[in-house]
Amino acid sequence: MPKKREYTDDYPEKTLYLPGPTEVRDDVTDAMAQPMFGHRMDRMTDLYTTIVEDTKEFLGTDNDVIVLTASGTEFWEATTLNLVDEDMLVATCGSFSERQANVAERLGKNVDRLEYEWGEAVKPEDVRAALEESDKTYDAVGTVMNETSTGVRNPIEEIGDLLADYPDTLFIVDAISCLGGDFIDIEEHNIDAIFTSTQKAFAMPPGLAVCAVSDDAYEREANSESASWYGGFQRCIDYYDRKGQTHSTPAIPIMLAYRKQMKHMLDEGHEARDQRHREMAEYTREWANEHFDVFPEEGYESQTVTCVENAQGIDVAATIDAVSEEYDFVFSNGYGSELGEKTFRIGHMGEHDVESIKALTDAIEDVADL
Template sequence: MEKREYTDDYPEKTLYIPGPTEVREDVVAEMAQPMFGHRMDRMTDLYTTIVEDTKEFLGTDNEVVVLTASGTEFWEASTLNLVDENILVPTCGSFSERHANVAERLGKDVDRLEYEWGEAIKPEDIRAELEESDKHYDVVAAVMNESSTGVRNPIEEIGDVVAEYPDTYFVVDAVSALGGDHVDIDAHDIDVIFASTQKAFAMPPGLAVCVVSDEAYEREVGKDSASWYGGFQRTIDYYERKGQTHSTPAIPVMLAYRKQMKYMLDEGHQSRSDRHLEMAEYTREWAHDHFDMFPEAGYESQTVSCIENTQGIDVAATIEQVSDEYDYVFSNGYGSQLGEQTFRIGHMGEHDRDSIEKLTDAIEDVAGL
């Protein structure tokens, strides 16, 4: 690959992709503050603010960890922290399959419960697997929002099932949903749930947010080995002692986080979720008028709509033309499997129904719908 010089003269585009998403101007501006040390009192003030505000927003009594990382970090960390040998991963798209791949690379014994892309995980299948398997599963790991297919899995019901097996922990990848789709973490016994800030939190990329139950923390404490960077004991104990992160964080992004979380608290968890649902319902209605929805009916995502290209439009050309003429950017289908068969609209973060309607109007114009 040859160098392509960054020129800083690119046209501004409005993002309707599954992340990163639009960020408020004053949130971006927070990152331009003068630098300070990550062991200063100012850092304690900053980090304790974002951690405690996140707990308040999510309505959880569990511990919150915010690390400089992609949400991908907690695929790896939760596996190292909780799994001795066996993990059950229901797969229904690219990201759930990748979670299984990560566990395999870490040397764990992975059983997949496989669904066709576009289908949702069924709680009764999880129950049957836990009942009938001759293995003990340390963890059941599920994706809440499979953004490759636009499926929203019923993690609340799955959590209720897993809770019946007290020696099995429930891990949820909510990277593209948390902050835009209400979930009662504590009520459904979710041991670990994690997200990335550049999705429904509507912050710049660079931070991963993880909520950890007391049971998951104690599980790791009792293990012989665990993740070093994303270890629950290491991160939570350091927070309890110092009110800081154990390693140097991306301070500018945390400043942006502090600002944006105040907006999220003002809106409220349920109200923010309701706004995302309104956008999702509008997009589904529009899709049914002109195309069709790809995910199984009743399991559509609240933050990313995956639309089946029943009209056979040139997806790549339409995306390019909408970008050129309107400065709006949406996404094609995920990978070679769905590239032209589907396209995706990210309706998350600070968008609202009116802004989504601007995009769908542009698509109608360019595609001649």
């Protein structure tokens, strides 16, 4: 059992190159330091309607958007409870996609897995075959867009396109570690629920989860006998339509930060933000291939997180500690016991650019004597 370790508030400032949380602008953190106000005041309506409508504009979607005080994990539960009556197909290719399947099972759903080795990507033709060969009509297909544990970016667009042939099967996408840094046309590719967390590519403080919800997803839940209470689509969206607020008490300071950062994101534009993230990803992969190797399957590499295969056999933990101590840069080891020393991960998301990523890779080269 851990003992109390007093928070002393005198820690050295570190630059974060993690798969989240990531760097946050000073004016965004400053936005949180405003006098408190009530979450049923007109000021809250101004704040919440601003962030919801700005998010829809940034994402280029007419779908409803929910911004909920929670981590993205909440929408694993909520989307399953809201949209899955009995049967769900989940494609698993790493720790977080496997966790999506585990959550659905914990909630009492019948889950069929379409399983891949870690590092491999989900193939649309396999999804179609699973749908065709099953004697079930799945309520939903669940897929992680960006598998944070392995650095795989799954072909969500192609999977969504084929699901147009299965109108009774809704499409649930976990985009927690990429939305806002990897462009996707939500309506064009038949995505019924796509969600993220603010501390990733949105480059905001942790504490809020965002979900875009299609009309079909809303109607599915509205016609079901049970759904999530806290993350229920109907409950959240109807309250917003009536009041312009959240149905439960929100984390107001983080929403103030959200408002400020979303204005920055709108100024940059979704396509320009996508291009900047693509350039960071390309640089990081080139560097990794020069000095190590890239872990994910070729052609399916993430645009926001590079998982580097430790082909040189460096001491990953010691290198992370040394880079943190000498340069005040923090990056991540591989995820879990299987990949902890076999890989390491560089988060190139949010407000980073190629020059800031190069500062990290130069530090790694120095410390690891590459």
